[in-house]
Amino acid sequence: MSLHIYQSSASLAEGLASWIVGNINLVLRTQGRYSFALSGGSTPKLLYQLMASEYAQAADWSKVDFFFGDERFVSMDDERNNGKMALDLFLHPLGIKDEQIFAIPTNSSPQNSVSAYQKTLEEYFHSDDTHSFDFVLLGMGADAHTLSLFPGGVLPDDKAALVAHTFNKADQLDRITLLPSIINYAKTIAFMVQGKEKSDTLKRVLHDTHDPDKYPAQLILPASGQLMWFADEAAAGAIIL
């Protein structure tokens, strides 16, 4: 695990954008496609805008396939939809083609969405249970949730499940979320965390006893890949004191 701390949210976004683009170029030297699972929420917005502007020519984005770590179960034209946020700030400005974008559907029922995305992932990764995404970007809430895995939540018994339907009490929304069963097989998993309100949580997640029921971010344990934390000084304040 590596921790990368930046003075501000702006330098955090810049540093992470630079790392991501460098990794895309490195990985594409030895394979034809790069699979990138995007985070939702507000933290990655500046990062996405940077990659679509300053870094638009810095990588061959036509070889990158985009997935989503989780989705709020609202329509694609709802401002709360993570897919809409990424399309508006990142994917459409970069001219990413529809066939490169694997959004989590929210136009039917949560269960149909789970089944559909499970099928999408199985087909893309050819049911390979040893390797998944080249890169997963994750956020973390002040309650230590990540993706849409919330404290006290119950993971499915089905070990073959890669996707689940959860419910977020905070926003009273049904959620569709990827599970550790696929996330933890990524080559690189990076958390992006900013803001003072998350500093105590970040310290507990990294240094307290392992209690993923209380701290779902602790469910993220790469099987063989690398785990990276990118944070601004405000979020890392309780660690660097």
Ligand code: 6PG
């Ligand atoms: C979501 C995200 C979620 C997010 C954290 C942090 O749908 O909200 O996927 O897991 O990463 O809640 O959110 P902020 O970046 O808005 O603090």
